Amino acid sequence: MRWSKVKQLAEGLLCESLKGRIEYHYVIHRKSHDQPGTFRITFDGKEIFRASDIPYNIAANTRGQELTEERALSLKWDSDWKKMWESNELKQLHAAYDDAETEVRESGLYPAYEIIGLLFDYIHMAFDKALTYEHPFIRAIALFDRRLGKRRWANMNVEAEADLVRDFYKLRMKAEEDRMS
Numbered sequence: 001m002r003w004s005k006v007k008q009l010a011e012g013l014l015c016e017s018l019k020g021r022i023e024y025h026y027v028i029h030r031k032s033h034d035q036p037g038t039f040r041i042t043f044d045g046k047e048i049f050r051a052s053d054i055p056y057n058i059a060a061n062t063r064g065q066e067l068t069e070e071r072a073l074s075l076k077w078d079s080d081w082k083k084m085w086e087s088n089e090l091k092q093l094h095a096a097y098d099d100a101e102t103e104v105r106e107s108g109l110y111p112a113y114e115i116i117g118l119l120f121d122y123i124h125m126a127f128d129k130a131l132t133y134e135h136p137f138i139r140a141i142a143l144f145d146r147r148l149g150k151r152r153w154a155n156m157n158v159e160a161e162a163d164l165v166r167d168f169y170k171l172r173m174k175a176e177e178d179r180m181s
Contacts, residue, residue, distance in 0.1 A: 001120065009123045015146040017175040018043075022144060026116060037112035039119075043171060049140075049164070051110040059109055063100035071096055108163060110137065136162035143168045 007024050014022055025040040036053035068074075073092050078084040118137050122130060130142040139161065142148065158169045 003116075006116070006120055006123065010119055010141075013123065013145050013147070015144060015148065015172070015175075017179040018144050018172065021175065024119070026112065037116070039112040039115045048167070048171065051112045051115040051137075053111045053113060056104060056109050056111040059104045059107075060097070060101045063103055064097040067096040067100050068093060136164050140165045140168040143172050 003026050007026070010024055011019075011022070021044050023042045025042065026037060027040075028035050028037045032054075036057075038050065038052040038054075040047050040051075041049040071092070073089065073096060075084070075087070075089045075093060078087075084090065115137055118135055119141070122138050122141060125133070125138070127142065127145060127147045130138050130145070131148075133139055133142075143165070156169070158166050161169075
């Protein structure tokens, strides 16, 4: 599905107090190697969320290198590539970089390609599933959804949620208050 259609469908799910105030933006850096992207959400023209492939990759690689040094991991060269490919050292190196990616995501830094996929999934997802989805981005944008009614809103507790979810909750609350006044 084209980005313009995903954007139209996602923005069509916004509640009345946020319609026209929240916008989703996606830029692909076409002249860059591998064409990385940047995804942003703006509120009244000000950026409130950003996911970008380049900063995410830099942070994940840096943390991966730190973990390999902390764990004293190295891969010994062997002319038998099959033996090297199946070695425990290589598996430990891969595990270190996987752990690094997990840590970077938990810190709130996401790659744009992941967020675009999640946004696409969200527009096709049942709303109840979105509110309890494992990824905080889905739970956060569900708070902007017009299907989130007053009773369910009143019973929500976001204290134990990720920072992103709490920030989006406060933003929706502010938008609802602005609408009432």
